[in-house]
Amino acid sequence: MERYKRQINLPQVGKTGQEKLRNSKILVIGAGGLGNAVLPYLSAAGIGHIGIIDGDKVEENNLQRQVLFTEKSIGHSKVDMALSKLKSLNSEVDIKIYDEYFSAKNAIGIADNYDIIIDATDTVSIRYLINDVCVLANKPFVYGSVYRFEGQVSVFNYKNGPTYRCLFKKKLTNVINCEDAGVLGTTVGIIGLLQANEVMKMILETGEILSGKLLLYNTLNNKQDIIKFKRDDSLVVNPEFYESEHLSNEIIHLTAKEAIKNDSHLMDVRELGELPEIESEKILKIPLSQLSSSLNQLTKDRPYAIFCQHGIRSLTATKLLKNNGFIKVKNIQDGALVIKKILENEKEKSIY
């Protein structure tokens, strides 16, 4: 225990705290800039079990900020290189490496083996995946991200607290990453260490966790801001949602006839005034141009069937709805003309 003496001396740690660290299982997703900051400190502190997942190989342009790697690491698998460095740092830590990318298919099987999940990735879309996995597996999600000299840190899904989707509700994906934007090793290091610090506090059950709080850190002027946010219960992440959001991203198509037969909620996304006009109480009219601002008028689990003139704009609308959690939405391939005909036939039948 000599090696941990300095932290055991802290009243917030002590021998029981050290024991908690030793019994913890932490998964680090990504062995890039953030991962390289988080990993050596967690290992040195004596976290018992660490998982690292990344399918990348070390490149020369990583060395400026990914300090576990050396010039000799170039071309080798990141997780292999991280493993040997961390083992020499602390041989007591049980480290499991996954030389693959974290994906919807392997995510839950891997995350299940850990207590806390650290996001050290570099794209927005994977954070929605990590979020949903953490919600399903009931694990806290330690978020960190960087834009040039600024960073964001938060802990999602901590003791039923708000999640990434409560903060960033719409799926926002056109956001640029470090490689494109440029970044200093010190900035990504600071943000990674803030994440590692949240992990330590959670394990040691001390201090205040950044749950429901987004920390914004600017390394150029050392200013910090904290934005509070609340849990939004309108979006339910369950296995069905996970399946449709991450595993079966295919759009389901159907014909107008099928849609009307199985009582789908028809939605016309043509702009107002387009011909032929269809007058029917069965049809909800929301022009594509207004769809994204009208989402709150719609019901997420309703089986909407979307149509337009030729099935092209309706496909865009279907994708938009799907990305916003409308799991039962389908696209009608044939357009307004066919629908008008079917509905008029139905009307005639009911008259005679």
Added chain:
Amino acid sequence: MNDMITIKYFGEIAEAINCKEEQIAAKSDNLSELIEELNEKYNLKRFPMIIALNQNRIELNDDITIKNNDELAILPPFAGG
């Protein structure tokens, strides 16, 4: 006298509009109208963003009244790591 509102911008948005923080005299006490004013000034719609009022995240479509000395934060999610 118009209400003075402090607005903080973060990340890509601050860079693109070349402003981290500013104080403006709001023409209306309705938050949506203020955001619309900022949209026109900076074309903010091109960015993915969320909004916080006095350090609390809010929904844009909320019908919220702003008052003197309120602080608004406009920020995108960051991607890098």
